[in-house]
Amino acid sequence: MTETDRQQIAELFQRYGAGIGRYVLLRVGNPELAEEITARVFLAVVRHIHQQKGAVVGWLWAILRTELSRHFRQRRHQPIPLDVAASNGAPGEELEQQERDELLYAALQQLPEEAQQLVSLKFFFGASNVEIAQAMGWTPSNVGVKVHRVLKTLRVLLRKPLAMDATLS
């Protein structure tokens, strides 16, 4: 590993580390697991930095997906049920956040793979339209249009459970 590689990895961590952590936390719903998987993502970055070519966000996304798939293969995804969290004495605000996350996760799961990637890169990684365009092979303005379209779909999907709650009450 060269000094340039080291610098590049440090920059990647500074730029995308928190975003990757947020996305993983949303996916696994457990901070300790999310920390472990985020660490694995960056350990994979260290191992494969010499293979990195092209758009870096696309490359990071591929590593993240691989690590998440590995995790879900090894261990069935079991989000912490709300009543268990409540019994652990979690404050009400945290419970609300957890519920929002679960709804968001469920809605994201219903999106096509490309749309999931787009939302993740834009809102979790914090990648710019230009970076996303390089990763996806689109134009930057096309990215904006697609983000807009995906958000509309996501909003519809997020309203569905709320509507169901309203009918139940």
Added chain:
Amino acid sequence: MIKHDDLMQDWPSDPENEELARLAGQLADSPGLPGDAMSRVEARLEKAMARHEQPRAWRRVAFGLSMAAAILIAIASFAYYRATDTDRPRTRLIQANAPSTPIDDRVSIAIQEPVPSTPSGRGVVRLDEYRSLYMD
């Protein structure tokens, strides 16, 4: 943290944009890993990078050692040939002291007179014996 304008970059004009921007903001502001968790991840990352640098350091040491060994072998070889080369001046001295008369190296050879070959009484092909083969 992503700026509000960045979230809405290149969006087409739409009356629902404000609402969509709120959703985009919620997504962008979703909670992340705690700071201490990220610090632990960073520490593991640093450790992994240091581990990956070790082989490089070993390669450098190995290269230095092999270069030193090559230089030592070259010096030893030079010294050895220099030591064994002391015979050469002596040889040259002997040659210098040798008489300058030319070496007469003659060998006498006796050449015999050529013996004429005696023709044999029989021909190479015995025509008479095998006449039946070609006679009608």
